[in-house]
Amino acid sequence: MESKSRRTVFFVSDGTGITAETLGHSLLAQFPDCEFRQVRAPFVDSLDKALDCARNIREASRRDGQRPLVFSTLVQADTIAALHETEAHFVDLFGTFIGPLELELGVKSTHTVGRFHGIAESEDYKQRIEAINFTLAHDDGISDKNLEDSNVILVGVSRSGKTPTSLYLAMQYGVKAANYPLIPEDFERNKLPGELQRYRSKLFGLTITPDRLSQIRQERRPNSKYASLENCAAELEAAKKMMQREGIPFLDSTARSIEEISAKILQEIRFGKPVY
Amino acid sequence: MESKSRRTVFFVSDGTGITAETLGHSLLAQFPDCEFRQVRAPFVDSLDKALDCARNIREASRRDGQRPLVFSTLVQADTIAALHETEAHFVDLFGTFIGPLELELGVKSTHTVGRFHGIAESEDYKQRIEAINFTLAHDDGISDKNLEDSNVILVGVSRSGKTPTSLYLAMQYGVKAANYPLIPEDFERNKLPGELQRYRSKLFGLTITPDRLSQIRQERRPNSKYASLENCAAELEAAKKMMQREGIPFLDSTARSIEEISAKILQEIRFGKPVY
Structure with missing residues (x-):
């Protein structure tokens, strides 16, 4: 019964489908009481594939007894037409906005299929890959080498969210994000670890509630002092004091996703880029 | 002079701005000859912040001598109105599609600000974080532990793109992606390394052209045999033979972004999930 009441949502793209999925998810999140069955249809870059996809849409329509939703970033007229011939509710991301943008910019769009193709040669992309490698080489304080090249250095107690946030900053924004744990020894010495003193302006702290930290650490080492x-409460308190004393901005990661934490960090730190 | 001819593009959101940026980038990529100056404006979740943002838009308009473009995922009527009062070309992602979706679904949208807020509690999010941790613990063949829990195991010679692809799969799709290098010793023994034989159905190979591989490795270890x-050509040839013999599907990563490679891998492998 349950599967019958769900609508099927298709994310259709001539490329990876990431754009269609991202906007689709954001729009559907505005309807939290509806349940959707999600289907990815990437690389629909020919009429044949579009006709295949249209068949799948019609089949879902019959099975569900409801019109499917289609979020599309297709740019080729014939593939779009093939999907229009289904009865789906069609959210046409490119068709809707490209025309007005062409008028505004006074140039024709290239209607290029697979926008992500060729991205691997772009400077932005190379910067992202370089940032990922940097971040992995500077995870958890494993190396001070080239720390001066970092855009930001995250600090915080063990399991406060530094590693996934660093990786997200690198992968999404090309930010070289090192991270360094604050451990009991640092609190005893009452000093920032390693070389961090030299890079104080790059430091950004993560904190978390004691409850949540304890819960996360329990999964790692059940019933440990750790x-x-x-x-947990003592470590967090000591870390907070250290960050306050050193003038390090910090953020509570407890109820925030790595997307939110990263966007907040980007706002705080300018990275010497022209505009952000 | 150059900066004067560029238009400024604002990505405005009451949340992280990722949706606005993703769609904005995809649309702008259709105009490769235009140069844009990009400004992120996340967390615009009050009228005051919207008025601030509107001021920045007007300033950019004066400075550039051209109407800025605004990609917005704002959902609150008063903040949207504040931006509408600028002369910018306004691409209103939510306003455009939410109304028709409400009609189609027969329910009102919640008009919730900050869709990414609360995401940290969702099952999807937890799965993504768990996948990131798994992938880090299974990078570069460092551990066979719990390898049976992986959704996919990438194999290929050193520097063929396994690590960034694994991390992207984990971060974007919540896929537990281990990766394992194929090294000269494996080719001599003519056997898959470690425990991989047991998990052959999970294996996916990455290959790359000898030229590109040599170039990447030169950056690491200049003038080495490696x-x-x-x-490089010999290792790649041996790896290809091994993958063909073992029936491992593989893909050339040379001109592909990690987004493209990941989307292709997702298409190949079903992960036992209901629909993809």
Whole structure:
């Protein structure tokens, strides 16, 4: 029964489908009470593939007894027409906006299929890959080498969210994000670890509630002192004091996704880029 | 002079701005001859912030002598109105599609600000973080532990693109992607390394042209045998033979972005999920 009441949503693209999926997810999130069955249809870059896709859409329509939703970033007229011949509710991301943009910019769009193709040669892309490699080589304080090349250095107690945030910053924004744990020894010495003192302007702190930290650490090392609520609270308190004393901006990661944390960090730090 | 001829593009959102940026970039990529100056404006979740943003838009308009472009995912009527009062070309992602979707679905949208807020509690999000941790723990063949939990295991010679692709699969799609290097010793023994034989159905290979591989390895270890064109060609040939013999599907990563490679891998492998 449950599957019958769900609509099927297709993300159709001549490329990877990431754009169609991203906007589709954002729009559907505005309808939290509806359940959707999601289908990716990337690389629909020929009429044959579009006709295949149209068949799948019609089949879903019959099966669900409801019109499917289609989020499309197709740019070729014949492939778009093939999908229009289904009865789906069609959200045509490119068709809707490209015409007005052409008028505004006073140039024709290239109607290029597969916008992500060729991206691998772009400077932006190379910067992202370089940032990922940098971030992996500077995860968890494993190396001080070339730390001066970092755009940001995340600090915080173990399991406060530094690693996934660093990787997201690198992958999404091409930001070279090192990260460094603050450990009990640092609090005893009452000093920032390693070379961090030299790069204080690049530091950004993550904190988290003791409850949540204890819960995360329990999964790693059940019933350890490391994971105990008391120890977590003490470490977090010491880290907070250190960050406040050193003038390091920090953010609570508890209820935030890595997307949110990263966007906040980007706002705080300018990275010497012209505009952001 | 150059900066004067560029238009400014604003990505305005009440959340992280990722949706606005993703669609904006895809649309602008259809105009490769135009240069744009890009400005992120995330977390515009109050009228005050929207008025601030509108001021920045007007300033850019004066400075450039051209109407800025605004890609917006704002959902609150008053913030949208504030931006509409600038003369920018306004691409209103939510306004354009939410109304028709409400009619189609027969329910009102929640008009929730900050769709990414609360995401950190969702199952999808937890799965993505878990996948990132898994992928990091299974990078470059460092561990066979829990390899049976992987959704895919990438194989290929050193520097063929396994690590960034694995991380992208984990971060974007919540796919647990291990990766394992194929090294000269494996070719001599003529056997897949480690435990891989047991998980052959999960294997996916990456290959690359000898030229490109040699170039990448030169950056790491200049003038080494490891980086020589001859050695790269020999390793790639041996790896290809091994993958063909073992029936492992593989893909050339040379001119492809990690987005493209990941989307292709997702198409090949079903991961036992209901629909993809």
